[in-house]
Amino acid sequence: MSREIAPEAGAGEFPLTDEDIYAAMKEIPGYLDITPGSFRELYRLAYRLARQRLFQEVTAARIMTREVVSVRPDTPVAEVAEAMGRAGVSGVPVVEADGRVVGVISERDFLRQMGSGEANFMSLVAACLRARGCVALPLTKKAAAELMSAPAVTVNPETTVREVAEVLAAHRINRVPVVDGGGRLVGIVSRGDLLKALQGGVSP
Amino acid sequence: MIRAYLGKMRGTSISPPRVDALEILFSGLGGFLGLGLVAFLEAQFFQESDLLLLIAPFGASAVLLYGAVKSPLAQPRNLVGGHLLSAAVGVTALKLLSPHPALAVAVAVSVSIMLMHATRTLHPPGGATALVAILGGPKVQNLGYLFVLMPVAAGVLLLLLVALLFNNLIPRRRYPEFWW
Numbered sequence: 001m002s003r004e005i006a007p008e009a010g011a012g013e014f015p016l017t018d019e020d021i022y023a024a025m026k027e028i029p030g031y032l033d034i035t036p037g038s039f040r041e042l043y044r045l046a047y048r049l050a051r052q053r054l055f056q057e058v059t060a061a062r063i064m065t066r067e068v069v070s071v072r073p074d075t076p077v078a079e080v081a082e083a084m085g086r087a088g089v090s091g092v093p094v095v096e097a098d099g100r101v102v103g104v105i106s107e108r109d110f111l112r113q114m115g116s117g118e119a120n121f122m123s124l125v126a127a128c129l130r131a132r133g134c135v136a137l138p139l140t141k142k143a144a145a146e147l148m149s150a151p152a153v154t155v156n157p158e159t160t161v162r163e164v165a166e167v168l169a170a171h172r173i174n175r176v177p178v179v180d181g182g183g184r185l186v187g188i189v190s191r192g193d194l195l196k197a198l199q200g201g202v203s204p
Numbered sequence: 205m206i207r208a209y210l211g212k213m214r215g216t217s218i219s220p221p222r223v224d225a226l227e228i229l230f231s232g233l234g235g236f237l238g239l240g241l242v243a244f245l246e247a248q249f250f251q252e253s254d255l256l257l258l259i260a261p262f263g264a265s266a267v268l269l270y271g272a273v274k275s276p277l278a279q280p281r282n283l284v285g286g287h288l289l290s291a292a293v294g295v296t297a298l299k300l301l302s303p304h305p306a307l308a309v310a311v312a313v314s315v316s317i318m319l320m321h322a323t324r325t326l327h328p329p330g331g332a333t334a335l336v337a338i339l340g341g342p343k344v345q346n347l348g349y350l351f352v353l354m355p356v357a358a359g360v361l362l363l364l365l366v367a368l369l370f371n372n373l374i375p376r377r378r379y380p381e382f383w384w
Contacts, residue, residue, distance in 0.1 A: 018217060018218050022218060022220075022221055025220055025221050026221045029223070029224060029226070029227055029376045030223065030227060030272075030273055030274055030376065030377065031220070031223050031227070031231075031271060031272040031273075031274070031275070032220055032274060033272050033274065033275035033276065033277065033278075034220070035217040035218070035219070035220060036217050036218055036220070037216050037217025037218070038217065040217075
């Protein structure tokens with residue numbers, strides 16, 4: 001009775017044991033015409049199919065965050081940083097007054113402007129240690145439009161989760177704005193949103 | 205290779221849990237009512253006749269209908285289809301192979317299993333029904349294909365009726381899971 005999860009079970013599948021199934025079966029009154037082992041087998045295959053379907057069918061619209069923190073092209077960089085800090089996000093879309101996405105500002109854009117080459121946190125620390133005063137000072141006069149990565153990489157609400165994952169990987173970015181046919185912002189999909197969907201937080 | 209072969213005989217899982225006391229009681233009560241009805245009618249109306257109503261495979265069907273209500277094997281499609289097909293197969297096997305009873309038995313059960321599988325009507329008691337058609341003695345043999353209707357179809361429908369009425373009276377039970 002102490003059988004462990006089948007070794008072929010992949011990451012993301014629950015470590016469902018025969019004991020779990022046995023206990024669940026006891027909660028259903030009436031005789032269930034299946035062994036815990038057969039059920040586990042069935043569950044494993046069904047779960048794999050469900051995950052495949054999730055990747056093939058679920059769209060960005062289904063998993064995106066709809067309330068997006070965004071900035072305007074003329075928003076001063078200091079305000080952009082404040083907005084990102086307040087919202088606890090590592091990137092924001094830059095959006096025109098009509099909602100069209102023109103770029104994205106991420107932590108990496110800040111790092112690139114502040115550091116001495118490599119756009120990562122440790123090179124920023126290095127720059128800080130070498131400089132006197134704040135390495136962010138050169139940015140004070142700038143606006144979002146000067147710092148952002150443009151044109152923005154975007155996806156549509158109908159883009160599948162699988163394609164979103166490919167876009168994130170191909171561009172080495174951590175989030176992608178979701179825009180409608182007119183290029184207007186309707187949401188954003190982050191790596192976190194993808195992970196949540198993968199964990200089964202979303203059904204088609 | 206032998207090790208792997210023998211290893212398969214060790215089993216890989218555990219037995220399903222015992223049902224609770226109420227479930228045991230309901231299963232027993234259902235079986236009592238189902239077989240009770242068929243046996244009563246048999247005794248009342250068929251004792252002196254050349255016809256039959258009660259055959260042993262109904263005991264096996266009762267295990268499923270009243271004891272494993274949710275099982276796919278216990279659903280109406282399987283109950284009715286499995287018994288009728290197997291009964292017809294049994295009668296046919298007897299007619300074609302009566303000089304070789306052992307062969308008739310083997311063929312009848314084997315063809316019944318295949319036919320039930322192919323028609324998604326697998327119902328284990330059907331295999332027994334096919335056997336009864338061959339081993340049931342002169343009374344059964346004289347029935348010919350009537351055996352399929354009486355006792356088999358008639359008895360099966362009575363068991364089904366009791367299963368519908370009885371199982372659905374019990375709050376925790378519902379029957380069937382599917383009809384067809």
